[in-house]
Amino acid sequence: MRSLLEGIPRRSLAALAVAGVALLAAPAIADAYVLSVLILCLYFAYVGQAWNIMMGFAGQLSLGHSLYVGVGAYVSALLFVKFGVNPWIGALAAIAVCTALGLAIGVLAFRFGIAGVYFAILTIAFAEFTRIGFDHWQWAGASGGLFLPVEYRETSDVLTLRGSPAMFYYVMLAFTVGALALCRLLLASRLGYYWRAIREDAAAAEALGINAFGCKMAAVALSAALTALGGVFFAFYYNNLFPEQIFSIGRSIEIILGPIIGGIGTLIGPIVGAFLLTPLADxxxxxxxxxxxxxxxxxxxxxxxxxxxxxVFLPHGVWPPIARLLGLDGERTRRG
Amino acid sequence: MPLDFYLNATLSGALTGLVYGLMALGLSVIFGVVRVVNFAHGEMMTAAMYVAILLASAFGLDPLVAMFPVGALLFVAGYLLQRTLINPFIVRPEHTQFMLMVAVAIILVNAQLLIFGPNARNVQVEYALDSYALGDIIIDKVRVYAALAALAVAGALFAFFRFTLTGKAIRACADNHLGAQVVGLNVKQLYAITFGIGSACVGAAGCMLLLLVDVTPVQGPGYTLLAFIIVIVGGMGSLTGALVSGLLIGVTEALGGLLILPSAKSMATFAILILVLLFRPEGLLGRRA
Known part of the structure; x- marks a missing residue:
């Protein structure tokens, strides 16, 4: 706990506390519509944070993160629908499968020195490939979609992920806070410094003895695993999955808009971006x-x-200037 | 299935592939010189196709004739786009360039949706159902015309880069940006011209493709991706590579549609992309950077 909060200016801590209280209290005040928007905000903040590990920290541009959302959602939903497996156990399976997928793509790309635009296209290609695969996989519902049984109930049961929107809100809030804390610890860790060294200059980082391959693999695996959990949430919150939607390039772009608009490579940027863009669209x-x-x-x-x-006008995203304005820019991870 | 079935598919795939090749050529020229990833490429082509449809319905212009005014229009649009919006981004990191073009693409797709509606449209030419017969193989006349037009435009482009001063200057910019500035080339202007040329290419390719497929506003991203795959498979910056790879992808799509499922034909294309990235990341005809 101490290392988690160490070095954060008091002003920022106060701001965080205010935001935290507001978010905790929100379901008590918000109506059903506002709550649904807030859930979506948190969801995009969470997956944006996961994507940011790869791009913002380690500098690897993935344009195919819908792959991990989709596979994570499908694995847990299929286990639940076909075998009655508990969603949280399904989530472990989803995380395992997506981590393996991320590692496989990572090995293929980083072993062969694929970077930049090439890497981005490779990630799109894998997502599209998987989309078409699921579109034709009859057992998983093919293009007709996969549906989870919806039962109306008064009580919320976190253990089976069935319940009211407010429950889903708190689950997503917990994920988002967890991801934020994890990223904060990662950035302060040795690995976090290695990532940023690789992001700024891969050749120089390797010359200093950093195992760039291993660090990049760690970034992909972590990012894929976290995103998979977002997919599990997506499946059990919406109760329906269509390959055409969940794996689409559009979804991948939606995921990365938040962190890019908010401020790439920052901790708060993905959250600010998601909370700006989602209500804007709505x-x-x-x-x-x-x-x-x-x-x-x-x-x-x-x-x-x-x-x-x-x-055009805020190339580093909206968060860095806002932070400066509010005197909250104690964050040392800002890019550029 | 009899053999001529496959031959038929291969040939028509190859002819379509040449048009794909021209589309990708536009992307390759832009990336090879300006080093900006044009993620709005397919959307620009869709816009060109709609202009060609308007020209056809207003003046009865054949798309193969319309490709001249449409190409000119796209040249101007591309030139202005580079001059105003993209130029400041040349020195910025790749992902911000990407976001800029994504924003342009989102606006283009939805403006088209707004203006033309979601329904598929096409142009009917008189020779749409004509075909040539070579023994057992039957080839659509439109496909032959489109492919010949694509070859002609590609040929003109090669000649431009090889023999004209402007073409040589653009190649100099691509080879050595700093060197080009040192010898006094107006790099900004040349970049804008290059973006215009790439846009004109994709505009012309759109007109040709109009003879073969329907247009919908939402098709843009798919063609952007296809153009990227072709360029990567052929080798970034290699003009012949783009054409050859377009041919390859066209045939792959046609045979994939025949052997697997028509809706899964692009899986074969992605498989080729993944194989090329793994075993020959510089592309079939590219040079290793």
């Missing part, structure tokens, strides 16, 4: 409905334009 839908515009596309044109503005 309030745009609301605004369009209010204005009586139901033409498809309007909302996303605006969304794209917002993205463009942020990318």
């Amino acid at each position: 309030s745009l839908s609301e605004l369009m409905a209010w204005l009586g515009i139901d033409t498809p596309g309007v909302k996303h044109v605006f969304y794209g334009a917002c993205l463009l503005v942020v990318v």
